[in-house]
Amino acid sequence: MVRDAGCYRDILAANGIKGTRQRLAVLKELYSSSVPLTADDIYIKIHDKGQENLSLSTVYRILDMFVKKEIAVKSGLIQGGKALYEAVTGVHRHNLICIKCHRMMSFDGCPLESLEKDLENSTGFHISGHRMEIYGICPECERSKS
Ligand SMILES: [Zn+2]
Ligand SMILES: [Zn+2]
Incomplete structure (x- = not known):
């Protein structure tokens, strides 16, 4: 998913966050990745591009803020002992x-939709x-x- 810089700024503004260069850089990496990322992944990607000089702890701080504002989610998945973060895009995806x-x-589409309906009928759970x-x-x- 490719968005322009103004679009990322709008996402932050809509959530009451000032669009600093560092926050925009982190948001851009999250939204342009098709898989969840660790804070380290984001830190390395930004540094590789040589765009911003930010520390790993700043990346964590920004991610925490995004999670609180529900722009990003901290996935239950752990990679190498580190939490994974994913952009909230409204697209439901699963990972291999x-x-x-x-x-x-990741792959788009969900094979569990009909199972959810069956389970709602059989258990009375609202899923x-x-x-x-x-x-x-x-x-x-x-x-x-081989
Ligand atoms: Zn492999
Ligand atoms: Zn699903």
């Missing part, structure tokens, strides 16, 4: 996770959401095995 290299691939992660070996790791 490689148990060897921890690479993550508000779900999480699903699929684990396995990615094609690259599978190839390097």
Whole structure:
């Protein structure tokens, strides 16, 4: 998903956050990634582009603020002992996770919608959401095995 800088500024403004360069840089990385990111990932991406000189603790502080304002969610997924963050885009997605290299691939669409309806009927639960992660070996790791 590609957005222009003004668009990111609007997202922050709509949530009562002043659009500083550092916050915009973090937001941009979150929204342009198709998979959840750790604070370290975001820190490295921003530094690689040489755009901003911000510390890792600043990235954490900005992420915490985004989570409080519900622009981002802290995923229940943990990668290498670190929390993963994901932009709140309104697109419902699931991830395939490689148990060897921890690479993550997301796919759009949800196979659980009809199951949710059946469960609501059979249990009387009003279902508000779900999480699903699929684990396995990615094609690259599978190839390097042989
Ligand atoms: Zn792999
Ligand atoms: Zn789903």
